[in-house]
Amino acid sequence: MDREQAAILEELGVASEFDAAAESERRVSFLVEYLKAASLRTLILGISGGVDSLTAGLLSQRAAERLQREGLQASFIAVRLPYGEQADEADAQRCLSVIRPDRTVNIDIRPAADAMIAEISAEAADLLSGSRFHFHLGNIKARQRMIAQFALAGASAGLVVGTDHAAEALMGFYTKFGDGAADVLPLAGLNKRRVRSLATHLGAPADLVFKVPTADLESDAPLKPDEEVYGVTYDEIDDFLEGREVAQSSRARILAAYRASAHKRELPATPR
Template sequence: MSNRQAEIAAALDVTPPFKDDAAVAKEVERRKAFIKHTLRSAGLKVLVLGISGGVDSSTAGRLAQLSVEELRAETGDGAYRFVAVRLPHGEQHDEADAAAAMRFVAADEEATVNIAGAVKGLAGTVSHLAGLSEARRDFVTGNIKARIRMVAQYTIANAYDGLVIGTDHAAEAVMGFFTKFGDGACDLAPLSGLVKGQVREVARFLGAPETLVMKVPTADLEELNPGKPDEHAHGVTYAQIDAFLHGEKVPAEAYDIIVKTYDKTHHKRALPFVP
């Protein structure tokens, strides 16, 4: 392990590789305990999370549902509950995966907020988008989608006096692969420190369908590149990112991309900057 690998892994509090199923089970219990403690410490009883149809939100959502079920059993208070929110932009091309994720999560309450109108309304009132190239405008609008989705989640959480869950984990954090004040905004992030492969291991342990566990990850924010795989945006694979974070040797090109991207995206992990 290089000094930079060790430094970055420590900064992101990366979880060591799981040795066996017992280690996965222990980690699941630890993260459920974290969710329950966070909710009770806030004096609140509702959790909210957007479910996209990918493995990250499916895993975080199922952990949230199990946590509130345990809280109800432990306290006798039926007010503890989890709200899973579908947040499509018009028609979702992977609708079948999103529906499968909702069935797996089995939330106490389900809601759908189609963000297309809000995104179109905001984009249409900002004149600064007009002079951009088609590709740049598509990219900026993608970030509007991510931020509108978080506004919707916080609106529901505010209505119920609850907390919003985020799905960030170490493999995304190291690449700065999230939208500031969009999917990067949340009250608690129960997957933090896990690499992508570990998120899949947890999902599989919780009983997620293999199609969700191994689904090709995509932020799916760009109209010009619908379903664009994360790895195409990264320039490296999640297997390489995971190996880097766990101190294993990776190809020099992948090493350089990960380190340079980590340094370049520092501003996204250290907000706000202060004197």
Template sequence: MTQERDDIQKRIIDELAVRASIDPRQEIERRCEFLCERMIATGQHGLVLGISGGVDSTVAGRLAQMAVERARAKGVKARFYAQRLPYGEQPDEHEAQAAIDFIAPDEVLTTNIQPASDAMLDALEKGGLAFEDEHHRDFVLGNIKARQRMIAQYAVAGAKGALVVGTDQAAEAVMGFFTKHGDGACDLAPMTGLTKSQVRELGRVLEAPSELVEKTPTADLESLKPQLTDEDALGVSYAEIDRFLQGQAVGDESFRTIIEAYRRTAHKRELPATP
């Protein structure tokens, strides 16, 4: 049984391209160059990313700004568009603004997704969609919010000739903790293969504000559960997920939770199924 567990764990680690330890400075260089070169290779002239105030978008946003500055040094007219995408008023807006100040993007755009999200839910209900209860309704609205944010980012990308940058990292990938065609959609995923603790390592080296680097992660999609932490939603801590991804032993309950989530959300990490 132990060997079987080890084999499953190793296969997942390999599939998600996780390394037990990293040199954060080398990773910053490698991932910044990736963003720069892919943007140039595709003939685009900018990068777009939604900034929430969490460590993932803070780090990815700084990498994106560094990448377009590198492109400009090569003679390419490139810009980074940091997009604020609140649903009405965001409770931790001050932290989102702190992230913007740290990233120092070329341009900041703000789009309130509440009118579009609420209108879609209203149209669905008027069209006959019924929910089990208010919590079921709120969960569906949360996914609508995530997808509206991506609609907005791709609108900017289309208008500016840019690519959309994603923030998905290995800890979210293994749990399937993202909305399909929402925050899981992007053109470039520079954080791939990093554990949550490794993302924080990059943030510290980049000298991001400590309150953002160490901030308790929250997707904040469900209105009935404002500021619900990721760990409460997942049923396992990021520390345990990181230990699993770095090849270390975790408790039986954590192992089951991670494996079950990985299997249940396999469709999110795959291309559409075909006959």
């Protein structure tokens, strides 16, 4: 592992060792103590049907239950945020049945997302049209989902839980101020392999744990696998994040994505 790779692992908070039981306890405790310190009582998380939100949901529900056992008013609200009819809705429902949240809220973001893209197109269709139209709509979807979650958090004295982890942070694979916006990130510092290990430890079924990851944002390519977008596999990304060597071509792709997405990992730029 060279100096640049080591610096990236340090920046993203990737530990050299991993124990699923210890990490489960540490991350549940983090949610418990952060909610207490903020004098709030609710955790809010969008459940998509993938392993990331499943894992974050299991951690959140355990945190809420621990606070309840302490006699505190606390709850976990899971939010379904489909754009119309979701292709893998059955998986999302199974995730909910595994998590067993205190409450589930269903919000269809399609009317809001379509209205926004229509309003923008009315004045600037030339900027949105073409092959990137569905990419831009996908980012609007992600931001509409966060609008809904923060509305619920504001109405319930809550915190919005995000699902970002080290593999996505490394590749910049999230929407700025969309799914990249949250109050707490209980999966931070974990690569995909470790997220899956944590999910397994928490009792998630294997078919959901090892489901092909997809952001499912672009309407013209539903359920497009993340790895097709990356051009590298999660195994290669995970190996890189564990300090191992990867093929030079894959390393080049990973580093290019990391450098290009630096602005996503920074606070808004200010004049110096």
